[in-house]
Amino acid sequence: MMDRAEARLRSSPFIVRDAQLQACVEDIACLLAGNHCPDIRVYLARTPYFNASMAPNGMMQVWSGLMLRADNEAQLAAVLGHEIGHYLERHSLGRLRAASSGATAAQIMGFFGPAGLLGGVAVAAGLQGYSRDHEREADRIGALLMSKAGYDVRKAAKVWENLLAELKARPGGPQTRRTLFATHPPQEERQKALAELAAAYPGGEANAAPWHERIKPFLREWLADEIKRGQREESIAFLTRAVAQRPAAQEYLYARGEVYRLRAAAGDLDAALADFQEATRLGSEPPETHRSLGFIFRVRRQAPEAIASFQRYLEATPQAPDADMIRSYLEELRV
Amino acid sequence: MRLISICLLVAVLAGCTANLKRLDTGETLLGERLAVDLRDPWTQVNVIGQPPRWTIEGLPLDMLLVYPGVKDGAAIYKAPAGSEAKVVSFRASMQPEEIIAMFEAALSAGGSTFTLTKLEPKTFIGRKGLRFEFGFLRRSDNMRLSGVGFAAVDNAELFAMLYIAPRLEFFGRHQAKVEQTAGSAKLWARSATLAQETAKPAQPQQERPCITTMECRARGEVYTR
Numbered sequence: 439m440m441d442r443a444e445a446r447l448r449s450s451p452f453i454v455r456d457a458q459l460q461a462c463v464e465d466i467a468c469l470l471a472g473n474h475c476p477d478i479r480v481y482l483a484r485t486p487y488f489n490a491s492m493a494p495n496g497m498m499q500v501w502s503g504l505m506l507r508a509d510n511e512a513q514l515a516a517v518l519g520h521e522i523g524h525y526l527e528r529h530s531l532g533r534l535r536a537a538s539s540g541a542t543a544a545q546i547m548g549f550f551g552p553a554g555l556l557g558g559v560a561v562a563a564g565l566q567g568y569s570r571d572h573e574r575e576a577d578r579i580g581a582l583l584m585s586k587a588g589y590d591v592r593k594a595a596k597v598w599e600n601l602l603a604e605l606k607a608r609p610g611g612p613q614t615r616r617t618l619f620a621t622h623p624p625q626e627e628r629q630k631a632l633a634e635l636a637a638a639y640p641g642g643e644a645n646a647a648p649w650h651e652r653i654k655p656f657l658r659e660w661l662a663d664e665i666k667r668g669q670r671e672e673s674i675a676f677l678t679r680a681v682a683q684r685p686a687a688q689e690y691l692y693a694r695g696e697v698y699r700l701r702a703a704a705g706d707l708d709a710a711l712a713d714f715q716e717a718t719r720l721g722s723e724p725p726e727t728h729r730s731l732g733f734i735f736r737v738r739r740q741a742p743e744a745i746a747s748f749q750r751y752l753e754a755t756p757q758a759p760d761a762d763m764i765r766s767y768l769e770e771l772r773v
Numbered sequence: 774m775r776l777i778s779i780c781l782l783v784a785v786l787a788g789c790t791a792n793l794k795r796l797d798t799g800e801t802l803l804g805e806r807l808a809v810d811l812r813d814p815w816t817q818v819n820v821i822g823q824p825p826r827w828t829i830e831g832l833p834l835d836m837l838l839v840y841p842g843v844k845d846g847a848a849i850y851k852a853p854a855g856s857e858a859k860v861v862s863f864r865a866s867m868q869p870e871e872i873i874a875m876f877e878a879a880l881s882a883g884g885s886t887f888t889l890t891k892l893e894p895k896t897f898i899g900r901k902g903l904r905f906e907f908g909f910l911r912r913s914d915n916m917r918l919s920g921v922g923f924a925a926v927d928n929a930e931l932f933a934m935l936y937i938a939p940r941l942e943f944f945g946r947h948q949a950k951v952e953q954t955a956g957s958a959k960l961w962a963r964s965a966t967l968a969q970e971t972a973k974p975a976q977p978q979q980e981r982p983c984i985t986t987m988e989c990r991a992r993g994e995v996y997t998r
Contacts (some may be wrong), residue, residue, distance in 0.1 A: 446915070450915050452884075452915070484886070487884070663886070667881070668861060668878040700871065700874050702871075759889045759890050760891075762891075
């Protein structure tokens with residue numbers, strides 16, 4: 439079953455086929471796995487949710503939602519190290535033996551298909567369903583592997599803290615937390631344990647700049663997927679962190695502005711406008727920034743500003759899929 | 774045989790009972806305010822809690838999603854039970870680009886990929902509306918599909934049709950039928966009272982012959998096809 443699933447995954451159109459990114463993530467996984475490196479086969483999947491998983495046969499999936507959220511290599515290494523920890527201790531194998539059905543087994547292994555349909559940070563993480571003891575063990579092994587690979591172990595606590603902040607931002611947060619952390623140690627306990635592990639393994643690198651450079655070619659596509667995910671509060675929490683901490687802030691500002699604009703709650707259009715204008719001020723903003731400015735000005739009946747914004751968008755992308763619609767707006771605004 | 778296979782597929786996919794209805798050629802009333810003139814027969818699949826889906830080849834090969842009047846604030850998509858909570862709703866104030874984003878969010882749920890390839894203004898149901906084309910990569914079976922959609926808002930209600938079919942074969946085969954069906958879509962008043970209340974009646978009732986036996990009886994006219 440695993441071989442069939444892996445063959446299907448290998449030919450999936452959702453696989454990110456980029457030699458440099460593939461090599462980068464494989465290198466991180468290999469550094470962490472040490473002698474077990476030859477056992478691991480890494481598949482990068484365009485799936486806008488925070489998740490990585492590892493099947494008992496060494497098939498590792500890393501989703502674009504996780505790669506987008508990792509602030510540096512060390513944070514990605516923390517999640518991969520945790521998954522390798524489960525693999526080394528054969529946690530999923532034990533669960534597979536106990537699985538009552540093929541569907542359950544497929545979920546355990548994180549295969550595409552039913553699991554892919556579920557989607558979402560909470561469900562993706564909840565699917566792993568390891569016991570709390572297994573999670574603690576995977577955290578401990580992950581920290582050790584990070585340290586041996588030369589990564590800053592403090593980033594392990596940070597990546598879970600970031601994830602929790604996103605989940606808390608959602609409406610109905612407590613319910614979500616029940617799903618995600620049902621099998622995880624309580625957050626406070628986990629933070630304390632990870633802090634102790636970081637103290638035990640001091641030093642190491644975060645490697646933020648190389649990671650941002652590596653994901654740069656995919657940033658617009660992954661951010662567009664993030665917007666389409668429709669989890670507005672989670673996205674705003676993530677993007678606010680990214681705007682404050684990362685290079686290419688104009689990309690994250692545009693994305694956050696879009697999330698505000700589409701949420702359209704009280705004050706959101708003002709927030710969106712501010713983000714789009716700041717992205718424009720920084721320069722090298724996505725052309726769609728001007729389209730979105732035009733949308734806001736049009737709704738607010740600020741015709742000259744809307745016309746200028748739409749024109750700027752069309753000048754940058756005359757063949758845009760929505761060019762005809764934008765031209766119709768221009769005609770309407772000029773009347 | 775096709776009906777049986779459609780029923781089985783839908784029952785398996787939806788995990789609940791599906792109701793099938795054959796739609797013959799001629800004028801068909803959808804919901805309370807939408808009518809279309811069908812030149813080709815379709816099969817309508819009704820699943821509780823989901824918009825009507827029409828198909829020619831059978832689900833999930835090709836699918837026409839029909840939204841015959843979505844009210845302000847109503848959901849067009851709700852995540853299935855057990856998955857991450859997600860509801861995509863229509864707002865009457867939505868601009869065309871927001872309507873597209875709404876369908877994007879609904880169709881992308883669960884990790885499928887929606888890529889807009891064309892968006893243009895287009896009259897639909899006799900109203901200023903929009904027409905859009907898109908590529909769709911379906912997560913459940915890794916299938917590459919193409920789609921075309923039509924939408925317009927009237928009296929704070931959304932009317933829309935979205936057709937999705939495999940890119941290589943079925944989309945091209947049936948696109949013309951879908952365009953014809955969408956082009957024939959028109960509004961009709963729920964009742965004479967409502968028609969009077971409506972500021973912009975789509976088509977004055979007295980100017981249009983009745984199109985169903987029920988409507989003809991209500992108007993005291995003779996039903997003729």
